[in-house]
Amino acid sequence: MEAKQAVAALSALAHEHRLAAYRLLVEAGPEGLPAGLIAERLGAPPSTLTFHLQQLLHAGLVTQRRVSRQLLYAMAPAPMNALLAYLTENCCGGGAACRPACEPAAAAVRSRSAPAA
Known part of the structure; x- marks a missing residue:
C-alpha cells in the first residue's frame, strides 16, 4: 500500500457515521447488508448513508453489489x-x-x- 492509499482509507474512516457503517459491515461478514438495513441500524437517513457508503466505496474499503432491487454492501478485507x-x-x-x-x-x-x- 502506498501512502496516498493509506490517507484515502483513513480519511474515509475519519467520520463517525462512516466508521460506524464500516464496523457494522465488518460484523456482518462477507455477505454484507442491504443499504436500507444499514441506515435503519445506524438511525441515519438513507440519502446521508448513501453519501457515506460512497466514500467508503471510493476508498476501496467496501464493495457493492446489486441483488434484485437491493444494493448490498460488504467490507473488503484485503x-x-x-x-x-x-x-x-x-x-x-x-x-x-x-x-x-x-x-x-x-x-x-x-x-x-x-x-x-
Missing part, C-alpha cells in the same frame, strides 16, 4: 489488511516488545516481498 500492514510495517523498529501485536502485519509484508516460486 484493503483493510493492507492498511494495517502499512501502519505497523516498522512497528517498534522490530523490537521484541510489540512483536506479538505486529506479527500479522509482518507476515503480510514478508509474503508481499517473497520471490514468486
Whole structure:
C-alpha cells in the first residue's frame, strides 16, 4: 500500500457515521447488508448513508453489489489488511516488545516481498 492509499482509507474512516457503517459491515461478514438495513441500524437517513457508503466505496474499503432491487454492501478485507500492514510495517523498529501485536502485519509484508516460486 502506498501512502496516498493509506490517507484515502483513513480519511474515509475519519467520520463517525462512516466508521460506524464500516464496523457494522465488518460484523456482518462477507455477505454484507442491504443499504436500507444499514441506515435503519445506524438511525441515519438513507440519502446521508448513501453519501457515506460512497466514500467508503471510493476508498476501496467496501464493495457493492446489486441483488434484485437491493444494493448490498460488504467490507473488503484485503484493503483493510493492507492498511494495517502499512501502519505497523516498522512497528517498534522490530523490537521484541510489540512483536506479538505486529506479527500479522509482518507476515503480510514478508509474503508481499517473497520471490514468486
